Amino acid sequence: MPTVEALRSMWWNTPEGEEVNGALVGAVRSIRQNQDRRKLADLLHASMYGPLNINGFGWAQYENRGPFRDKLSLNIARNMVDTVTSKIAAKSQPKMTILTDGGNWEQRQKAQNLEKLLDGCFYEGDFYEKMEDAFRDGAIFGTGFIKTYIDSVTRRVVYEKVFPWEIVVDDGESLYGSPRTIYQRKYYDRAVLKATYAAKNEELAARLDLCGNMREDTEFAFETLADQVLVTEAWHLPSKKGAKDGRHVICVDGADLVDEPWKRSRFPFSVFRWSKSVDGFFGTGLCEELEGIQFEINKLLAQIQRGMHLVTGHYLVQRGSQITKAHINNDLTSIIEFSGPPPQYQVPSILAPEIYNQLWRLKTEAYEVAGVSQMAASGTKPAGVDAAVAMRELGDIQSDRFLKIGKTLERFVKDVNESTVECIKEAGGYKVKGVSKKSVESIDWSDVNLDEDSYVMQMFPTSMLPSTPTGRLQFAQEMIQGGIIESSEVLDILGFPDTDELSKRRNAPRHIIERNIYEMVYKGTLVTPQPYDDHALALKLVNESYSLARLDGVPEDRLQLLREYMDATEAALEKINQPPTPPAPPAPPMGAGPMPEGMPPMDPNMMPPPDAGMPPDMGPPPM
Numbered sequence: 242m243p244t245v246e247a248l249r250s251m252w253w254n255t256p257e258g259e260e261v262n263g264a265l266v267g268a269v270r271s272i273r274q275n276q277d278r279r280k281l282a283d284l285l286h287a288s289m290y291g292p293l294n295i296n297g298f299g300w301a302q303y304e305n306r307g308p309f310r311d312k313l314s315l316n317i318a319r320n321m322v323d324t325v326t327s328k329i330a331a332k333s334q335p336k337m338t339i340l341t342d343g344g345n346w347e348q349r350q351k352a353q354n355l356e357k358l359l360d361g362c363f364y365e366g367d368f369y370e371k372m373e374d375a376f377r378d379g380a381i382f383g384t385g386f387i388k389t390y391i392d393s394v395t396r397r398v399v400y401e402k403v404f405p406w407e408i409v410v411d412d413g414e415s416l417y418g419s420p421r422t423i424y425q426r427k428y429y430d431r432a433v434l435k436a437t438y439a440a441k442n443e444e445l446a447a448r449l450d451l452c453g454n455m456r457e458d459t460e461f462a463f464e465t466l467a468d469q470v471l472v473t474e475a476w477h478l479p480s481k482k483g484a485k486d487g488r489h490v491i492c493v494d495g496a497d498l499v500d501e502p503w504k505r506s507r508f509p510f511s512v513f514r515w516s517k518s519v520d521g522f523f524g525t526g527l528c529e530e531l532e533g534i535q536f537e538i539n540k541l542l543a544q545i546q547r548g549m550h551l552v553t554g555h556y557l558v559q560r561g562s563q564i565t566k567a568h569i570n571n572d573l574t575s576i577i578e579f580s581g582p583p584p585q586y587q588v589p590s591i592l593a594p595e596i597y598n599q600l601w602r603l604k605t606e607a608y609e610v611a612g613v614s615q616m617a618a619s620g621t622k623p624a625g626v627d628a629a630v631a632m633r634e635l636g637d638i639q640s641d642r643f644l645k646i647g648k649t650l651e652r653f654v655k656d657v658n659e660s661t662v663e664c665i666k667e668a669g670g671y672k673v674k675g676v677s678k679k680s681v682e683s684i685d686w687s688d689v690n691l692d693e694d695s696y697v698m699q700m701f702p703t704s705m706l707p708s709t710p711t712g713r714l715q716f717a718q719e720m721i722q723g724g725i726i727e728s729s730e731v732l733d734i735l736g737f738p739d740t741d742e743l744s745k746r747r748n749a750p751r752h753i754i755e756r757n758i759y760e761m762v763y764k765g766t767l768v769t770p771q772p773y774d775d776h777a778l779a780l781k782l783v784n785e786s787y788s789l790a791r792l793d794g795v796p797e798d799r800l801q802l803l804r805e806y807m808d809a810t811e812a813a814l815e816k817i818n819q820p821p822t823p824p825a826p827p828a829p830p831m832g833a834g835p836m837p838e839g840m841p842p843m844d845p846n847m848m849p850p851p852d853a854g855m856p857p858d859m860g861p862p863p864m
Contacts, residue, residue, distance in 0.1 A: 262473075265424075283405060286526060286532075322380045322527055326380060334369050337359055354684055362398045362673055379514060383518075386402070405523070407425050409423070410422070418520075423510065435450075472498070478508070534610065562580065750775040751778060758783060
């Protein structure tokens with residue numbers, strides 16, 4: 242048990258102004274010396290995913306190897322890791338939804354803008370691509386990391402995928418999985434360090450020049466001419482909220498680059514674990530679960546390869562037969578002369594059938610351990626399953642197997658969102674473009690600044706539709722039949738690339754009305770309907786939005802804009818629906834008296850009627 246003096250000498254207890262690099266680098270080196278087992282495990286699991294053979298676990302297995310030597314011919318581990326990464330991380334991109342705790346209309350608008358701000362940060366920082374890499378690291382090594390911070394030069398939010406072996410924690414402190422101190426060791430270019438931290442400090446620049454570039458990870462067999470320096474970054478959490486004993490330090494061996502208080506109650510790392518270990522900070526990966534099966538598969542493949550190489554066929558010739566041995570060769574057109582029984586080519590059984598059966602049994606068992614169906618791994622569907630409903634049911638079964646992993650990924654993304662909000666708060670003013678399917682708008686932090694106790698974050702998948710076009714169409718048809726959506730909304734829901742232009746054209750009238758509603762409710766701008774708008778649809782959508790706005794407590798001036806819009810829409814509808822007005826009667830000719838009441842108007846171009854006293858002209862008499 243460490244003494245009180247030893248605890249007081251910890252780097253985070255070093256008095257302000259005194260350099261801590263010596264104590265910090267020494268502490269990290271001491272911790273890593275006790276964790277050779279984890280370093281070996283990381284190397285082993287990396288070799289399972291990569292092209293190295295895993296037969297034997299000695300140091301020589303990882304030194305002086307070419308990139309294509311000893312490649313696994315049946316790499317079950319890589320197939321499984323790539324399948325689950327594609328099916329879970331690449332397919333599902335969880336989206337954060339901000340819910341206010343009984344907030345008013347203004348708070349709900351800030352919550353919606355905060356969602357857009359976070360989406361814009363994710364888009365700007367290519368988060369989802371890096372999330373896939375961290376998920377794959379979790380499947381290979383057991384643990385994947387994303388580091389969220391504000392870049393000191395660009396002042397933008399950065400999402401950085403961190404290798405698991407860069408992270409160092411004390412095993413004793415992290416027994417329950419929640420250490421209060423964490424370290425990151427990473428190599429940086431010396432010129433970049435000088436430009437970032439010592440641009441105006443000649444003394445620090447000179448000390449950086451004196452830092453050696455010797456790599457400590459000799460087990461990785463690094464041989465490089467790069468001028469890099471090992472940088473150690475450490476965080477110590479405050480003992481409670483508001484406490485001043487938190488600390489953040491960046492240093493090299495011989496110089497401190499950053500030494501500042503750390504006020505946040507979390508580290509800048511978001512951690513994804515494929516499976517939680519019984520104790521400790523790091524998780525258990527899929528490669529570790531498949532380690533024994535892959536090892537046995539490799540042994541069987543090596544045995545089969547040796548048998549194929551060593552065992553060949555033989556010609557059986559009866560003793561005393563008159564056969565010229567020179568005639569037996571590998572020429573496809575050779576002629577063999579013989580007297581007596583003909584020669585026979587005997588091919589022996591190279592290996593027992595049980596060896597091949599064992600190989601395929603191990604392959605099947607690997608699929609069962611990973612929970613991956615062969616349909617998902619090979620990208621094919623089982624024979625006889627053609628209906629979209631049946632395909633969706635198979636997908637649901639597969640999704641249920643990975644439900645726990647999916648929930649873990651959602652919590653991981655939620656943690657990244659929370660770290661993003663904390664980084665933006667510390668940065669002060671921040672503005673980003675929020676990108677949606679229909680528009681791009683600039684979101685300012687001052688418009689979304691909510692008290693952290695007034696809202697909660699919840700995760701929802703980006704799309705709940707099946708992944709195949711047939712499954713999506715079937716799902717949309719079921720929603721139409723159930724009255725959940727209208728047929729006009731199908732194109733927006735399907736989201737097929739070849740229907741985007743058709744969807745824009747077909748749904749343009751509805752999108753115009755939705756944009757008008759947004760301008761009135763969220764921006765307070767008066768909008769008047771145009772003569773050629775779909776007034777019936779506008780009356781329906783604006784009426785629904787008006788009821789929702791009243792329910793949400795939207796200010797009265799915004800409600801008045803909606804009422805004026807509905808009044809104008811109703812007037813336009815009445816004008817369209819009223820019967821046409823008959824044309825006015827022509828004016829009587831000049832000098833004519835008033836028309837008798839009830840008499841139809843006379844056309845001046847018509848001939849006057851014959852005299853009432855004269856018989857009508859009957860034409861010439863018949864011949």
